[in-house]
Structures are given as C-alpha cells and as structure tokens.
Amino acid sequence: MYKFKIINYKPYEYEILQHQLDQLGKDGYYTDDLSFVSIFKKVNHPIYYKIDFFKQTGKTRTEKNNLKDAFCDPYLEYNYQPIYNKNGMYVFVGETEFDINIKWNQKENYIDEKKRYQPIGYMLSTLLVLICLLVAPFYSTTIDVFLTYGTAISYLGLILLCMTCFYRHACSFYFYSQFYQMIHKKINVLKISLLSKLRFFYKMSFIISVILIIGGLTEDIFNTQDLTKNECNILTFEDLGIKEKTEFSAKKKTGFFVSPYYTSIELTEHDVLYTKQYHFHSSKQAENKLDKIINHPENYDCTHFSAHDSAYYGYVDEQLTTLVIPHQNTITIVNFVFDYTNDNLNAIIQYYK
Numbered sequence: 584m585y586k587f588k589i590i591n592y593k594p595y596e597y598e599i600l601q602h603q604l605d606q607l608g609k610d611g612y613y614t615d616d617l618s619f620v621s622i623f624k625k626v627n628h629p630i631y632y633k634i635d636f637f638k639q640t641g642k643t644r645t646e647k648n649n650l651k652d653a654f655c656d657p658y659l660e661y662n663y664q665p666i667y668n669k670n671g672m673y674v675f676v677g678e679t680e681f682d683i684n685i686k687w688n689q690k691e692n693y694i695d696e697k698k699r700y701q702p703i704g705y706m707l708s709t710l711l712v713l714i715c716l717l718v719a720p721f722y723s724t725t726i727d728v729f730l731t732y733g734t735a736i737s738y739l740g741l742i743l744l745c746m747t748c749f750y751r752h753a754c755s756f757y758f759y760s761q762f763y764q765m766i767h768k769k770i771n772v773l774k775i776s777l778l779s780k781l782r783f784f785y786k787m788s789f790i791i792s793v794i795l796i797i798g799g800l801t802e803d804i805f806n807t808q809d810l811t812k813n814e815c816n817i818l819t820f821e822d823l824g825i826k827e828k829t830e831f832s833a834k835k836k837t838g839f840f841v842s843p844y845y846t847s848i849e850l851t852e853h854d855v856l857y858t859k860q861y862h863f864h865s866s867k868q869a870e871n872k873l874d875k876i877i878n879h880p881e882n883y884d885c886t887h888f889s890a891h892d893s894a895y896y897g898y899v900d901e902q903l904t905t906l907v908i909p910h911q912n913t914i915t916i917v918n919f920v921f922d923y924t925n926d927n928l929n930a931i932i933q934y935y936k
Contacts, residue, residue: 584625586612591619593755594672594693595762596782597634598775604632604674617667617674633663633675635685638693657683670698687766694763702756706749713745731838733803740795747788754781808835810845817847817858818917818934823927827851840868854921860935863912873909876916883907883916894932908935 586607592600608630612623637654641647654673655665661681667674671693716738720729729735761772810833812819820829833847845860863869877888877895885897885905897905906917906928915935 586623586625588621588623589619590617590621590667592672593758594636594670595755595758595773596778597636597672598773599779599782600674601632601634604634608632613676615664615666615676617676628678629680631663631677631680633658633677633681633683635673635675636671636690636693637673638671638690638695640692687769690766694759694766699759699763700756702752702759705752706756709745709749709752713742713749716742716745729838729840730836730844731803731806733799733801733806735799735839736802737796737799740792740799743788743795744792747785747792750788751785754785806836806838809833810835810847815845815847817845817860818856818931819849820851820854820856820921822934823930825851825854825921827854840864851921855919856921857918858915860913860915863914866912869909869912869914872914873907876907876914884918892929892932893936906931908932910936 588603588607590600607623611626611629613626613630614621614623616622635654635658637651639647639650641650658665658675658677658681661677661679663675663677663681665673666676720738729738758773758778765771765773812831812833815833815835817833819831820827829849829851831847831849833845836844836846838844841861841863843862845858847856847858849856861869861872863872873895876883880886880888880897883897883905884899886899888895888897888905888907890896894909895907896903897907903923904918904920906915906919908915908917908931913935917931917935
C-alpha cells in the first residue's frame with residue numbers, strides 16, 4: 584500500500600510538517616526520498632521522522648564537510664538517514680525511536696538578513712506581474728485573446744495564481760520575522776493554529792487557480808468547431824464568380840464577449856480570402872470593437888482605414904487589402920489578396936449587410 588503526499592513547507596511551518604510525518608510514521612508509512620511529490624510505502628512497523636535545521640557557514644570544502652558531518656552525526660549514530668534538505672530544513676528518517684530536540688541555541692545563524700527580506704523581492708515581482716495581468720485587458724490586449732470561455736477562465740486562474748503567490752510571499756516575510764524572533768529571543772511566537780489556517784487558505788487558492796487554468800485550457804481545446812462551407816454563412820470565392828479549385832477551412836468559437844465568432848480562410852494557387860466575423864451581445868459592444876479596429880489599424884495588418892459605402896476600407900500604404908463591415912451587432916473583417924473589381928467589393932459588402 585502506498586500514499587502520495589505533496590511536501591511543500593516553509594521552514595517556519597516545520598511543526599505542521601513534523602505533525603504530518605509523525606502521523607505517517609505512526610501508521611507505518613516509510614519514504615527514503617522526501618520531495619515535492621513523495622511516495623510513502625506501508626511497512627509493518629512504526630517509522631520515525633525528525634526535523635532539524637542547518638546553515639552551512641564553512642569557507643573551504645573541508646570545513647564545510649566537517650560542519651555538515653558534525654550536524655548529521657547524532658542522527659547517523661542512531662541509523663537515521665537524511666531524506667530531505669530544502670532551505671536548510673533537514674528531515675531524517677529512522678526505524679527506532681530517538682529522543683532528540685532541536686538545539687535552538689545553536690541555530691542563531693540559520694536565518695540571516697537575506698532569508699528574512701528575500702520574500703519582499705518575490706512579493707514585488709509577483710505584484711508587478713499581477714498588475715500587468717490586470718491592466719493588459721484594458722490597454723494592449725484585444726478581444727481576440729478572449730474568444731472562448733476557456734481562455735477567459737484560464738486568464739482568471741492565472742490572476743488568482745499570482746494573487747496566491749503574492750499572499751504566500753507576504754506570509755513568508757511576516758513569519759520569517761517571527762521565526763527569527765523565536766530563535767534569537769527564545770520566545771515561541773509561531774501559532775500553529777494560525778499557520779494551519781493560513782496554509783489551508785493558500786492550498787485551496789492554489790488548487791482553485793490550477794483547476795481554472797487547466798480547465799480553461801481544456802475547454803478552449805474543445806470549444807473550437809471545424810465547419811464546412813455549408814455550415815457557415817461565410818462568403819467564398821464561388822460567390823464572387825471565381826471558379827478555381829480552392830482549399831477552404833473554417834472554425835467557430837464561443838465565449839463570454841463574442842458568441843459566436845467565425846474565422847475562415849480560402850486559398851487558390853495565387854489568391855487568398857480570409858474572414859473573421861464577430862457576433863456581439865449588444866450594439867454597444869460592436870461599436871466599441873469597431874472603434875478599436877479603426878483607431879488601431881496596425882492590429883489588422885493595415886496602415887489606415889477610410890469610410891466608404893457603409894464600410895471601412897483598410898489599406899497598406901495605398902493598396903486596399905481589407906474590408907470592415909459593421910451590421911447591427913455583427914462586425915465582419917475580410918482580408919483578401921486577389922485581382923478584385925468594384926463589383927467584387929460591393930458583393931462582399933452587400934453579402935454581410
């Protein structure tokens with residue numbers, strides 16, 4: 584019988600980890616490699632785990648080895664083997680009970696200024712990323728990024744993940760300071776009940792954010808539907824009187840902001856007809872989208888737009904390449920590369936009106 588555990592504890596949470604390991608050991612679960620994802624195997628006798636702290640201060644290799652040996656020797660003497668070392672927090676495992684306590688009077692150099700204030704740097708970095716994620720949709724990010732429910736959900740999960748990381752680093756900054764006081768002033772100010780509650784909140788927030796991200800990406804994959812010519816109301820070369828053999832593909836997506844959204848591309852040997860069609864929930868949303876298109880032609884491979892015949896003509900320098908056709912709550916963007924005529928342009932505009 585096996586148990587799988589995720590081991591992700593900060594040094595100031597050592598008592599919570601010790602309690603978990605004590606319970607596993609009491610139930611006879613053994614591991615010789617404690618890591619982020621740990622596998623515990625059921626054995627027919629109790630197992631004992633011990634946590635201790637060690638910060639390497641030696642300058643030469645010999646001095647470092649001697650200091651580490653001096654730290655490990657009391658455990659090795661009773662056949663306890665080191666199975667974990669992260670941030671100077673060690674875990675030893677043995678099969679016989681060994682009564683030893685952490686010698687806090689020898690741990691005063693364990694937490695230095697770097698360890699105490701390092702979380703501030705992580706907090707600021709996470710906060711910067713979080714601000715960028717919150718601000719981006721209002722400035723640089725276009726609606727095309729959130730064309731499916733899944734994309735929006737994943738983005739929300741990413742924001743929650745950044746908030747969770749910020750919260751975790753803020754807790755680390757505060758409790759490292761508390762841990763420092765405990766070591767130097769010999770006053771135990773770490774409240775296990777409070778740490779457990781804060782850790783539970785962190786775990787739940789992390790799990791929810793991961794579910795949102797993975798679930799959103801999964802939804803995004805299944806959201807896209809492939810369509811044939813007969814299944815979508817998209818203009819083709821045949822509608823323009825071009826009878827050449829073509830390759831055609833079209834997709835449909837649905838989301839919170841655009842429902843539905845169609846895209847299609849049709850190719851001949853020399854010609855291209857690429858169409859995007861947005862169906863908005865209201866005319867106001869459609870107007871806002873149209874304003875962004877016209878005011879930011881660079882996002883649509885154009886240098887400028889001009890209004891003409893209830894549509895907007897997009898140019899690359901002086902070459903017409905794009906038509907933007909608004910109609911009620913729908914906006915259609917047609918990019919083309921072929922020898923068009925005025926009749927072709929009118930046919931495209933009338934088709935989407």
